[in-house]
Amino acid sequence: xxxxxxxxxxxxxxxxxxxxxxxxxxxxGARLGTDIHVLVAGADCGxxxxxxxxxxxxxxxxxxxxxxxxxxxxxxxxxxxxxxxxSSAGGYTHILAAATSNGKNTLPRVAALLDxxxxxxxxxxxxxxxxxxxxxxxxxxxxxxxxxxxxxxTLRSTSFDxxxxxxxxxxxxxxxxxxxxxxxxxGREMTRSARPELAAAKVIVAGGRGLASGENYHKLLEPLxxxxxxxxxxxxxxxxxxxxxxxxxxxxxxxxxAPALYIAIGISGAIQHLAGMKDSRxxxxxxxxxxxPIFQVADYGLVADLFQAVPELLAGL
Amino acid sequence: MKILVPVKRVVDxxxxxxxxxxxxxxxxxxxKMSMNPFxxxxxxxxxxxxxxxxxxxxxxxxxGVVACQETLRTAMxxxxxxxxxxETDIELQPLAxxxxxxxxxxxxxxxxxxxxxxxxxxxxxxxxxxxxxxLGWPQATFASKVAIGDGKATVTREVDxxxxxxxxxxxxxxxxxxxxxxxxxxxxxxIMKAKKKPMEIVKPAELGVDVAPRLTxxxxxxxxxxxxxxxxxxxxxxxxxxxxxxxxxA
Ligand SMILES: Cc1cc2nc3c(=O)[nH]c(=O)nc-3n(C[C@H](O)[C@H](O)[C@H](O)COP(=O)(O)OP(=O)(O)OC[C@H]3O[C@@H](n4cnc5c(N)ncnc54)[C@H](O)[C@@H]3O)c2cc1C
Numbered sequence: 001x002x003x004x005x006x007x008x009x010x011x012x013x014x015x016x017x018x019x020x021x022x023x024x025x026x027x028x029g030a031r032l033g034t035d036i037h038v039l040v041a042g043a044d045c046g047x048x049x050x051x052x053x054x055x056x057x058x059x060x061x062x063x064x065x066x067x068x069x070x071x072x073x074x075x076x077x078x079x080x081x082x083x084x085x086x087s088s089a090g091g092y093t094h095i096l097a098a099a100t101s102n103g104k105n106t107l108p109r110v111a112a113l114l115d116x117x118x119x120x121x122x123x124x125x126x127x128x129x130x131x132x133x134x135x136x137x138x139x140x141x142x143x144x145x146x147x148x149x150x151x152x153x154t155l156r157s158t159s160f161d162x163x164x165x166x167x168x169x170x171x172x173x174x175x176x177x178x179x180x181x182x183x184x185x186x187g188r189e190m191t192r193s194a195r196p197e198l199a200a201a202k203v204i205v206a207g208g209r210g211l212a213s214g215e216n217y218h219k220l221l222e223p224l225x226x227x228x229x230x231x232x233x234x235x236x237x238x239x240x241x242x243x244x245x246x247x248x249x250x251x252x253x254x255x256x257x258a259p260a261l262y263i264a265i266g267i268s269g270a271i272q273h274l275a276g277m278k279d280s281r282x283x284x285x286x287x288x289x290x291x292x293p294i295f296q297v298a299d300y301g302l303v304a305d306l307f308q309a310v311p312e313l314l315a316g317l
Numbered sequence: 318m319k320i321l322v323p324v325k326r327v328v329d330x331x332x333x334x335x336x337x338x339x340x341x342x343x344x345x346x347x348x349k350m351s352m353n354p355f356x357x358x359x360x361x362x363x364x365x366x367x368x369x370x371x372x373x374x375x376x377x378x379x380x381g382v383v384a385c386q387e388t389l390r391t392a393m394x395x396x397x398x399x400x401x402x403x404e405t406d407i408e409l410q411p412l413a414x415x416x417x418x419x420x421x422x423x424x425x426x427x428x429x430x431x432x433x434x435x436x437x438x439x440x441x442x443x444x445x446x447x448x449x450x451x452l453g454w455p456q457a458t459f460a461s462k463v464a465i466g467d468g469k470a471t472v473t474r475e476v477d478x479x480x481x482x483x484x485x486x487x488x489x490x491x492x493x494x495x496x497x498x499x500x501x502x503x504x505x506x507x508i509m510k511a512k513k514k515p516m517e518i519v520k521p522a523e524l525g526v527d528v529a530p531r532l533t534x535x536x537x538x539x540x541x542x543x544x545x546x547x548x549x550x551x552x553x554x555x556x557x558x559x560x561x562x563x564x565x566x567a
Contacts, residue, residue, distance in 0.1 A: 108445075112412060249495075301548045301549065
């Protein structure tokens with residue numbers, strides 16, 4: 001029996017979230033004494049597979065290379081994962097993926113096809129069948145136990161360290177499945193930025209409705225982010241108002257982050273926002289309302305008008 | 318075409334839930350319940366498709382306890398034509414709900430099922446994808462724009478790096494994200510009208526679905542609290558703390 005980790009990648013490179021997934025798999029694998037395999041499904045994804053072989057703890061990298069896996073559409077991908085599970089001689093006890101938009105999109109489909117539950121966004125492994133996951137926007141942590149033969153799991157990258165390099169896994173090309181032809185990618189509008197990726201950034205500068213306009217958001221926060229080498233983030237209100245693109249949203253229904261430093265500017269601290277950032281190591285809040293709930297989680301709170309405080313902060317760094 | 322809109326009754330998003338002292342779950346006694354906000358967005362989208370002449374009938378479905386009737390009445394007050402309640406007192410998990418919805422979908426034969434991407438109670442984000450899998454239909458999750466064409470849907474999705482647009486064949490499952498639309502409020506006359514709209518009540522057994530939970534909750538605990546921080550007097554003090562106490566900036 002082995003554990004299968006689904007690689008997160010863009011055909012050219014392996015995404016860091018895969019390394020966190022391997023660590024979660026290793027925590028389970030250590031209890032079972034089982035191997036960890038990584039599945040790379042993509043188009044011209046040889047480089048990704050190579051990279052995956054070097055992750056410490058991985059013994060085998062299964063590669064399904066075909067044009068119809070290039071866009072990671074859930075229908076083709078889920079069918080492939082199920083075929084991999086069904087055809088594997090030793091069988092798989094667990095299937096894991098990071099809770100990225102791809103992981104969240106595909107894994108429940110896999111679980112349903114296997115007729116098993118999915119355990120979403122685990123933050124800790126208690127035992128081979130028992131896991132901790134936040135519920136109610138992180139207001140509670142549930143410990144759940146699965147009775148299914150195969151455990152299908154997504155995990156929060158922020159809760160598991162990245163697996164290190166130094167592995168030497170074997171590559172196995174596996175048979176590709178058919179193109180189901182149910183979904184076709186017809187366009188992509190990716191947010192271009194030279195700044196670090198939000199989910200993996202060490203420092204995040206996040207802005208909320210208090211910035212009052214998209215222009216202010218950019219004018220005030222971008223220089224600060226650049227000075228700190230930070231990623232930009234936003235509250236839902238800032239995204240809804242068009243100050244920032246959708247993929248900047250931090251929170252219960254956006255991205256979960258845990259940087260070394262999170263600076264919340266003009267963000268009130270609604271529970272849905274806190275759900276996405278309260279595990280940050282150091283939280284700074286700048287808000288003119290001394291009673292804003294964000295101050296309850298902030299290590300350093302500054303009650304001030306952001307239009308004065310942010311330029312001053314930039315000048316002082 | 319028919320649109321099926323699954324809706325879930327959840328704790329209102331403004332409520333801060335408390336963990337029960339015995340760690341068996343969260344305290345839901347006398348707590349305000351509402352329709353899951355993402356499902357409100359789904360009902361709204363279905364109504365817009367009906368108003369645009371794309372859909373002919375909108376059917377709301379809910380699975381759960383008797384009180385889910387209220388959630389269905391809300392959906393009908395927003396505009397759904399009729400509703401189905403799959404009634405049970407058993408704790409329903411996403412796989413069971415997906416199976417129940419698949420059984421309803423087989424009877425109703427909708428061309429589109431549109432539902433919230435996640436419920437704000439269990440935060441599972443599974444049901445739509447599972448439903449699509451069980452029906453063998455394509456899916457477009459986390460939708461911020463939906464256009465229905467000839468036998469297909471063009472859906473813009475909110476993904477990690479930005480937006481992507483998929484073309485999927487119908488019938489299909491779409492799950493909603495926050496930016497899809499801003500749901501309308503039900504007006505008083507429509508709330509009155511909704512009371513007279515048909516609601517069918519079925520039991521899981523009549524649909525031939527085994528809803529037994531696959532996961533057991535061992536315990537529910539409060540998350541660790543962050544220790545209280547301090548307020549700094551000015552920007553200079555903030556920079557000093559970040560540099561010399563927290564050591565997070567150079
Ligand atoms: C289903 C659902 C899902 C949600 N998911 C998320 C999510 O994932 N992420 C998320 O963030 N939210 C989410 N929300 C929304 C959440 O409930 C809040 O509405 C949102 O986080 C508020 O954003 P905000 O703090 O920017 O705005 P507000 O709450 O309006 O706060 C603005 C703050 O700016 C301060 N301010 C104003 N002017 C100034 C100034 N000049 N100087 C300094 N401070 C100033 C104000 O004092 C205030 O505290 C969700 C809501 C629902 C219903």
